[in-house]
Amino acid sequence: MKIIIDDKIPYIKGALEPFAEVVYLPGSQTTPEVVKDADALITRTRTKCNRQLLEGSNVKFIATATIGFDHIDTEYCREAGIKWTNAPGCNSGSVEQYISSALAVLSHKHNFSLSGKTIGIVGVGNVGKKVTRIAEAYGMKILLNDPPRERAEGKGDFVSLDEILEQSDIITLHVPLNMTGEDKTFHLADDAFFAKAKKKPFVINSCRGEVVETEALKKAFQADQIAGAVIDCWENEPDIDRELLDRVDIATPHIAGYSKDGKANGTAMSVQAVSRIFGLGIDDWTCQNVELPASTEITIEESGKSTEEVLKEAVLKTYDIHEDDKRLRLSPESFEKQRGDYPVRREFPVYQITLLNSSPETMEQLKTFGFKTT
Numbered sequence: 187m188k189i190i191i192d193d194k195i196p197y198i199k200g201a202l203e204p205f206a207e208v209v210y211l212p213g214s215q216t217t218p219e220v221v222k223d224a225d226a227l228i229t230r231t232r233t234k235c236n237r238q239l240l241e242g243s244n245v246k247f248i249a250t251a252t253i254g255f256d257h258i259d260t261e262y263c264r265e266a267g268i269k270w271t272n273a274p275g276c277n278s279g280s281v282e283q284y285i286s287s288a289l290a291v292l293s294h295k296h297n298f299s300l301s302g303k304t305i306g307i308v309g310v311g312n313v314g315k316k317v318t319r320i321a322e323a324y325g326m327k328i329l330l331n332d333p334p335r336e337r338a339e340g341k342g343d344f345v346s347l348d349e350i351l352e353q354s355d356i357i358t359l360h361v362p363l364n365m366t367g368e369d370k371t372f373h374l375a376d377d378a379f380f381a382k383a384k385k386k387p388f389v390i391n392s393c394r395g396e397v398v399e400t401e402a403l404k405k406a407f408q409a410d411q412i413a414g415a416v417i418d419c420w421e422n423e424p425d426i427d428r429e430l431l432d433r434v435d436i437a438t439p440h441i442a443g444y445s446k447d448g449k450a451n452g453t454a455m456s457v458q459a460v461s462r463i464f465g466l467g468i469d470d471w472t473c474q475n476v477e478l479p480a481s482t483e484i485t486i487e488e489s490g491k492s493t494e495e496v497l498k499e500a501v502l503k504t505y506d507i508h509e510d511d512k513r514l515r516l517s518p519e520s521f522e523k524q525r526g527d528y529p530v531r532r533e534f535p536v537y538q539i540t541l542l543n544s545s546p547e548t549m550e551q552l553k554t555f556g557f558k559t560t
């Protein structure tokens with residue numbers, strides 16, 4: 187058996203070598219010639235798994251170590267009898283941390299409290315649910331939009347996209363990239379979307395670049411329809427629009443999901459999937475030696491601070507989104523390299539917080555974020 191693995195997938199070396207010939211390659215070098223005699227691919231968003239790559243090959247199974255699977259032509263795979271899987275939820279905690287940090291930085295930069303502001307969450311799956319949790323802890327009012335869930339589960343608390351646009355101070359997008367169909371999300375944020383945004387909101391896109399139409403977003407800035415934007419996912423990555431880069435509040439190179447925890451989950455889920463499909467007997471394989479930051483202990487003095495201030499301080503001590511923003515602005519041409527060389531980031535549950543002069547309410551909300559507390 188031969189398995190081709192993207193060489194930017196961490197912690198995987200040695201896992202499959204006892205069962206197969208394993209070849210590690212950059213996503214860009216995963217060509218039709220290379221995959222011709224492979225049985226399985228373990229891949230990332232950078233490899234388009236379509237007819238052009240796969241036709242006439244031996245590939246029977248593709249595991250992508252990511253949540254999104256818009257790089258897999260699922261219709262072609264069905265026709266060709268190629269099974270595939272993604273890694274649902276693997277880095278949703280990382281995106282939650284990214285949004286927590288982005289909200290903290292926006293509120294500092296524009297001098298407003300998150301508490302009492304209305305956040306519209308579009309797409310309420312693994313990521314959207316976690317963002318709901320942290321937004322509630324910050325004291326925000328929540329509006330949820332998810333038509334597929336609404337159809338399946340009933341109206342419940344869901345609202346229309348128009349209501350989100352009319353009432354939100356901040357809108358954050360967490361939908362998959364759907365190119366067509368009833369739930370199309372390609373250019374979901376277009377001219378009409380921004381024209382309906384009544385409260386001049388901040389817009390956050392950490393799902394897929396193509397969900398927001400770049401020209402429409404630039405026009406929305408010019409027309410003063412939005413207060414600002416946070417962009418992690420861009421159209422035409424890695425060749426991103428420089429004018430947009432200059433306009434947005436926070437710009438990052440598609441790294442919202444790049445905590446080590448998220449990467450390790452994606453790797454483990456992919457290895458386990460290959461094991462199940464080919465009967466390798468390592469269905470419970472997990473990653474070893476996931477790096478920790480220099481310190482996982484945080485001490486915060488609560489006196490004189492609101493719960494929101496303490497939460498923002500705690501979040502920024504684990505992950506300050508400014509660092510990613512600075513690197514991208516300094517060197518937008520090295521977008522892909524910055525992703526490949528991404529520093530160690532760990533999610534909230536690895537951190538122990540000591541809160542001095544603590545209030546029960548703040549302790550409770552720190553726990554909601556997933557911190558260990560004393």
Ligand SMILES: NC(=O)C1=CN([C@@H]2O[C@H](COP(=O)(O)OP(=O)(O)OC[C@H]3O[C@@H](n4cnc5c(N)ncnc54)[C@H](O)[C@@H]3O)[C@@H](O)[C@H]2O)C=CC1
Pocket residue numbers: 253254255274275277278281308309310311312313314331332333334335360361362363364368369370371392393394418419440441442443444
């Ligand atoms: N920037 C990054 O590093 C990362 C980006 N992502 C992106 O975020 C997306 C969401 O991730 P998850 O929440 O884990 O996925 P998920 O599949 O758990 O949830 C997506 C939700 O969006 C809903 N949805 C689908 N079409 C919709 C529409 N037209 N309008 C409103 N809601 C709609 C679905 O019903 C579902 O509840 C992924 O598909 C991926 O593209 C995910 C992880 C990391």
Ligand SMILES: O=C(O)C(=O)[C@H](O)COP(=O)(O)O
Pocket residue numbers: 229230231232251252253254255277440441442443444
């Ligand atoms: O999981 C997803 O979906 C993502 O967008 C990933 O964080 C992207 O990771 P790469 O596959 O591009 O490394």
